[in-house]
Amino acid sequence: MNTIYHIMELLLPFDYIRYDFMKNAFLAVLIIAPLFGLLGTIIVNNRMAFFSDALGHSALTGMAAGILLGVADTGISMLIFGILFALLLNKIKHSGIVTSDTVISVFSSFSTAIGLVILSRGGNFSKYSALLVGDILSITPPELFRLLFIFIITLVFWGVAFNKLHAISLSVSLAKSKRMPVALIDNLFVVLVAVVVMLSIKWVGILIINALLILPAASARNLSANIREYHLFSILFSIFSGILGLVLSYYLDMAAGPMIVVIAALLFFTTLAVRPFVKQ
Amino acid sequence: MNKEKESIKRKYRILQPPCGLHCIKMNDIGVRVGKEIIIEHVNLHIHCGKLTVLIGRNGAGKSTLIKAVLGEVPHSGTIEFRDMRDRSMQDLKVGYVPQTLNIEKNTPTSVYDMFASYISNIPVCFWKSRKLAERIKDSLSLFEAQELLDKQVCDLSGGELQRVLLSIACDPVPNLLLLDEPVSGIDQNGMELFYRNINMLKKNYDLAMILVSHDLDYVSRYADNVILIDRTVLAQGSPEQVFASKEFKQIFG
Numbered sequence: 443m444n445t446i447y448h449i450m451e452l453l454l455p456f457d458y459i460r461y462d463f464m465k466n467a468f469l470a471v472l473i474i475a476p477l478f479g480l481l482g483t484i485i486v487n488n489r490m491a492f493f494s495d496a497l498g499h500s501a502l503t504g505m506a507a508g509i510l511l512g513v514a515d516t517g518i519s520m521l522i523f524g525i526l527f528a529l530l531l532n533k534i535k536h537s538g539i540v541t542s543d544t545v546i547s548v549f550s551s552f553s554t555a556i557g558l559v560i561l562s563r564g565g566n567f568s569k570y571s572a573l574l575v576g577d578i579l580s581i582t583p584p585e586l587f588r589l590l591f592i593f594i595i596t597l598v599f600w601g602v603a604f605n606k607l608h609a610i611s612l613s614v615s616l617a618k619s620k621r622m623p624v625a626l627i628d629n630l631f632v633v634l635v636a637v638v639v640m641l642s643i644k645w646v647g648i649l650i651i652n653a654l655l656i657l658p659a660a661s662a663r664n665l666s667a668n669i670r671e672y673h674l675f676s677i678l679f680s681i682f683s684g685i686l687g688l689v690l691s692y693y694l695d696m697a698a699g700p701m702i703v704v705i706a707a708l709l710f711f712t713t714l715a716v717r718p719f720v721k722q
Numbered sequence: 723m724n725k726e727k728e729s730i731k732r733k734y735r736i737l738q739p740p741c742g743l744h745c746i747k748m749n750d751i752g753v754r755v756g757k758e759i760i761i762e763h764v765n766l767h768i769h770c771g772k773l774t775v776l777i778g779r780n781g782a783g784k785s786t787l788i789k790a791v792l793g794e795v796p797h798s799g800t801i802e803f804r805d806m807r808d809r810s811m812q813d814l815k816v817g818y819v820p821q822t823l824n825i826e827k828n829t830p831t832s833v834y835d836m837f838a839s840y841i842s843n844i845p846v847c848f849w850k851s852r853k854l855a856e857r858i859k860d861s862l863s864l865f866e867a868q869e870l871l872d873k874q875v876c877d878l879s880g881g882e883l884q885r886v887l888l889s890i891a892c893d894p895v896p897n898l899l900l901l902d903e904p905v906s907g908i909d910q911n912g913m914e915l916f917y918r919n920i921n922m923l924k925k926n927y928d929l930a931m932i933l934v935s936h937d938l939d940y941v942s943r944y945a946d947n948v949i950l951i952d953r954t955v956l957a958q959g960s961p962e963q964v965f966a967s968k969e970f971k972q973i974f975g
Contacts, residue, residue: 483847487829604847609839612823612831612875616890618794619818619900620840666830667874673847 443583458692463579467698470581471684473589474642474654477596479680481635482659483672487611490635492543493531495652496550497636500527501573501643502557510560521640527553528636532629576647576699578688585645592641599634603627608669650703657706658683664713665720679709743805744770746814746898746930750799753783753790760786763954764799768947770897770930773920775945777935777964779973782952784934788900791932792818803897817896817929819887821904822880829876833867833886834858836875840890861893862886865919880904881912888919892927899923901933913937917944938965938974 447465458464485494501520504527508519531549535542561570606627610617617624643651662675687702694701751764761783768774776784790797803814825831835846837858844851855871862868867885870878878886884904891899904916917940924931935941941948941961948964950957956969964970 600847601845602843604845605839605843608831608835608846612825612836612839613820615789615792615794615820616818616840616887619792619816619891663828663830668830668832668850668872669835669846670848670850672830 456689456692464692466581466583466586467578467688468685469586470578470589470645471688471702472681473586473593474646475658475680475684476677477589477593477638477642478654479658479662479677480596480600480673481638482655482657482680483662483669483676484607484611484631485635485655486659486663487608491652491656492546492550493535493632494635494639494655496531496546496553497524497528497639498643498648498651499550499554500524500557501640501648502561502570503527503553504557504640505570505573506557506560517640517644520643521637524636524640525633528632529629532632536625536628573644574647574649575697576643576645576650578645578698581645588641592638596634596638599630603630607631645699647699650699653703653706654680657703657710661706661710661713664710664717679706683709744812744897744928744930745804747802747804748791748799749802751787751790751801752798753786753795755795759953761790761951761953764951765955766949766958768898768930768932770928771924772946773924773931773933773944774947774949775933775935775941775961776949776951777938777941778951778956784951785902787951788818788902788932788934791898791900792816812897814898815894815896817891817899819884819891819899819901821902823875823883823887825876827876829874831875832872833862833870833875833878834872837861837886837890837893841893858893861889864892864922865889866915879912880908881915884908884912884916885919892923895927895929897929899929899931901931903933903935903937913940920944 446469447462450465450468451459454468459468485491500523504520504523505516507523508516511519513519527549531546534545534549558567561567606617606622609620609622610624610627614624639651646654658680659672659676661679662672665675666672683702683706687705688698690696690705691698691701746766746768748764748766748768751766752762753760754762764787766774776787778784786795789795791801801814803812805812834850834855838844838846838851838854841858842851842854844854859868859871862871862885865885865888867882867889870882870886873882875883875886881904901920904912908916920931920933921944923929933945942965945961948958948961949955950964950967950970950973952973956973957964957967
């Protein structure tokens with residue numbers, strides 16, 4: 443870790459980098475940004491923006507459940523609850539009984555409310571309000587390694603299963619005729635999204651996590667003609683807004699997460715405006 | 723053009739005229755959703771090298787039957803695939819050409835990306851394999867679609883998309899090809915080309931085809947076997963036989 447810190451001090455031209463917490467935050471952005479950029483491509487393709495939003499909100503319930511059950515590390519209860527929630531939503535979506543945005547909305551508000559009810563018991567909610575906006579400056583090296591680990595898993599999953607994931611997102615019937623394990627791949631993907639969301643929600647925050655998942659991919663769509671450009675732009679936009687947002691938040695003394703979202707959103711509008719010139 | 727096709731066919735050894743000895747038997751197929759019966763007691767017998775066309779009014783269960791064969795909706799009854807030479811049961815490979823794709827404008831997927839995703843594991847998000855692109859181009863050229871390789875899928879016309887979907891369904895060559903005839907976004911020329919391609923497949927490949935059709939004019943020109951469906955099979959036989967049946971007159975007037 444010290445070598446990495448040393449290299450960063452040599453490479454980065456900002457004076458704030460002498461603080462260790464800033465170095466950690468910087469490294470966190472370098473992991474979270476490409477990770478979100480990558481996942482966002484399929485989330486946007488599959489029109490799952492609402493789904494990932496609900497998943498973020500379910501973190502509150504996961505934390506509340508952990509506290510009720512007396513779990514020492516609420517991170518674990520959040521993780522387990524997130525995975526179950528994602529699988530349940532997926533199952534209901536595929537049963538086709540109700541339109542999926544309605545189902546998701548119902549589950550999202552229900553789980554948020556349960557979480558808030560339990561966490562606010564005794565007027566203590568302010569203790570947990572950090573979860574809403576996140577605090578990337580408080581991340582520690584062991585947590586960085588956890589994020590790095592899930593990033594590597596995601597890359598492996600992308601390498602092994604991306605084609606199937608993409609094929610299913612284009613047409614389930616066609617994927618079935620090619621004998622792809624549609625349900626398995628679909629479930630693995632939502633579990634992966636759930637794990638990533640739950641591991642990063644403390645640093646990014648419930649209110650803005652979805653923006654970071656969706657915006658880079660949505661901007662990339664405006665400029666790309668194929669899947670490779672889509673991934674490249676999405677990851678680049680994500681890293682760009684992550685780093686610029688972090689640096690600006692330090693100089694302007696504002697919260698880092700929301701600043702990153704503001705930049706990502708501005709990027710989106712820019713790509714929307716230049717789209718007619720890029721794509722004829 | 724023809725020379726090129728021949729070389730491709732030789733290269734991949736996919737030119738194998740129908741032997742007429744493979745048959746697909748569907749026994750008592752039924753599909754119900756909740757308590758509602760969508761189709762019931764459907765018995766069909768289909769041979770390779772033949773084009774079987776499903777006709778019927780809207781909501782008669784034509785698409786449901788296709789979905790049942792694909793395994794997309796659960797069904798009762800059995801589907802058998804037999805080689806008549808030794809009566810052995812074989813694994814049925816099914817190809818499917820959907821009517822259209824529900825793809826949003828502005829989706830960053832090229833024809834290469836879509837094709838490669840269905841037939842290969844080389845991740846299309848990281849790199850474009852030249853070898854794979856060659857193979858895809860060859861497959862596309864059988865249906866006169868090779869120039870579409872780098873086009874965005876959402877920008878294709880109805881006819882172009884149909885040809886791309888046909889080549890995906892035929893790579894590798896299936897035993898049974900299920901086709902949903904395009905209804906919109908396709909002009910007269912596109913329709914002619916679609917049926918010409920189907921005829922080409924019928925003559926040159928060892929496969930059976932089931933087509934859901936809405937255009938009786940083309941049916942009478944190209945079908946070997948017509949099946950009139952309304953929840954169950956009402957009439958089947960040659961186009962002339964079916965068109966002359968009283969069930970046909972009741973439904974199509």
